[in-house]
Every structure is written in C-alpha cells, then in structure tokens.
Amino acid sequence: MLEKLQEIIRELSDEKDITITGDMVLLTDLGLNSYELVSMVVEVEEAFNIEIPDRAIGGFKTVQNVIDFIESNK
Secondary structure (H helix, E strand, C coil), X not given: CHHHXXXXXXXXXXXXXXXXXXXXXXXXXXXXXXXXHHHHHHHHHHXXXXXXXXXXXXXXXXXXXXXXXXXXXX
C-alpha cells in the first residue's frame, strides 16, 4: 500500500526521487499544493477502490494519515 501511495505522491510532487515516509507532511515536506492534494485524493480513491469524503481530506496532514484512512476504509 505504501509503495502505491508513494508512486501517486511522486507523480504529483516536484521531488521525484524523494524517499517518502509516513511521518512526512504532505503540504510542507512534500510540497503539495491544495490542487495536488485533491488530485492525490482522486488517485487514491481509484487505486484503492474507496471513497474519501470531503470532510476527511482536512485530516490528511501526513502520509500516515492517508495510510490510516485507507486501511480503515478497505
């Protein structure tokens, strides 16, 4: 799961060769802007066949937050 999420984030991030860990902050450490964050959500929904409500997106501060959401909604 982490590998697929890393792949999605790398596609959206300016940092293609960065090592992505669970404690990284999406907006500051990975440099995602709000548009890229929404794009990530769409790709995560498709990749993991889940639906992410808009209210949940605000809780996605770190990579681990996204992983936790995916795991609890499989």
